[in-house]
Amino acid sequence: MKQTIGFIGCGKMAQAMIGGMLNSGLVAPQQIMASARSEKTLEYVKGKFNILTTESNVSVARESDVLFLAIQPYGHEDVLTEIAEHLKANAVIVTIAAGVKIEKVASFFASGVKVVRTMPNTPSLVGAGMTAMSANSEVTREELQNVITLFKSFGEVELLPESQIDAIPAISGSSPAYVYMFIEALADGGVRQGLSRSQSYRLAAQAVLGAAKMVLETGKHPGELKDQVTSPGGATIAAVATLEEEGMRSAVLKAMESCTNRAKELGGK
Ligand SMILES: NC(=O)C1=CN([C@@H]2O[C@H](COP(=O)(O)OP(=O)(O)OC[C@H]3O[C@@H](n4cnc5c(N)ncnc54)[C@H](O)[C@@H]3O)[C@@H](O)[C@H]2O)C=CC1
Numbered sequence: 001m002k003q004t005i006g007f008i009g010c011g012k013m014a015q016a017m018i019g020g021m022l023n024s025g026l027v028a029p030q031q032i033m034a035s036a037r038s039e040k041t042l043e044y045v046k047g048k049f050n051i052l053t054t055e056s057n058v059s060v061a062r063e064s065d066v067l068f069l070a071i072q073p074y075g076h077e078d079v080l081t082e083i084a085e086h087l088k089a090n091a092v093i094v095t096i097a098a099g100v101k102i103e104k105v106a107s108f109f110a111s112g113v114k115v116v117r118t119m120p121n122t123p124s125l126v127g128a129g130m131t132a133m134s135a136n137s138e139v140t141r142e143e144l145q146n147v148i149t150l151f152k153s154f155g156e157v158e159l160l161p162e163s164q165i166d167a168i169p170a171i172s173g174s175s176p177a178y179v180y181m182f183i184e185a186l187a188d189g190g191v192r193q194g195l196s197r198s199q200s201y202r203l204a205a206q207a208v209l210g211a212a213k214m215v216l217e218t219g220k221h222p223g224e225l226k227d228q229v230t231s232p233g234g235a236t237i238a239a240v241a242t243l244e245e246e247g248m249r250s251a252v253l254k255a256m257e258s259c260t261n262r263a264k265e266l267g268g269k
């Protein structure tokens with residue numbers, strides 16, 4: 001793949017994607033160029049990934065065939081204004097920001113600008129990412145396929161109508177955070193019973209990984225898989241009953257609603 005992949009913003013999510021892309025071998029470090037506001041970040045990513053770095057967003061925009069905007073939602077206006085006149089011909093802009101609409105990104109450019117709106121997640125770093133995406137009609141089939149190939153180098157991709165992208169932070173963009181909380185809570189429970197901290201994290205994380213693989217690979221309903229664990233009158237059903245009494249499912253649903261509302265708010269108008 002002989003193209004330049006640019007990142008404006010090189011924080012946690014950009015680093016996860018860069019790490020995932022490089023680990024897959026699909027792109028070489030010399031093909032990736034990144035800018036960020038802090039010199040410290042640029043030094044860190046240069047040291048870690050051996051990619052090209054610059055303090056100039058405009059240089060990244062001028063060189064990139066695929067240009068990732070990996071900045072906070074509220075940073076888009078400034079950055080888009082800054083780079084509006086400096087996009088490489090036929091570049092595809094990829095935004096990863098919660099709530100930021102394709103129309104908003106496109107409004108800073110002359111007509112014909114190519115925009116893909118995505119919502120990735122940090123497990124991209126270890127090749128287990130989940131990204132939902134939607135493209136505007138200016139992006140050709142080949143260009144979209146190219147963007148999909150980049151994202152598939154570090155995980156799975158789901159193409160969706162843009163109207164559904166606001167729902168994605170709650171289910172896969174932000175949800176790793178709730179799963180880490182769950183793993184932490186499981187590990188605390190293990191420590192409470194006398195297991196070591198490190199054993200507890202390993203046992204809890206492997207159980208979560210295994211349960212997720214069961215859902216994906218057996219194709220069975222999660223309820224059926226749960227039923228296979230709950231022996232009549234056994235220990236699991238005691239735990240399940242307590243989680244139901246404590247409102248686990250409704251807490252998750254409420255948390256997801258808050259997440260979606262906040263994501264919409266972050267995008268602004
Ligand atoms: N962290 C996550 O799990 C996910 C984050 N996202 C989205 O990714 C975007 C970035 O989030 P994080 O990486 O978590 O944030 P972060 O705070 O770690 O990184 C933001 C980066 O943008 C840079 N930046 C800010 N303003 C800039 C400017 N004017 N010019 C150049 N660089 C600038 C900062 O220097 C920093 O490197 C957000 O829009 C967020 O919605 C999407 C999915 C998951």
Ligand SMILES: O=C(O)[C@@H]1CCC=N1
Binds near residue numbers: 098169173174
């Ligand atoms: O917390 C956030 O706003 C971003 C969006 C998805 C994950 N992190």
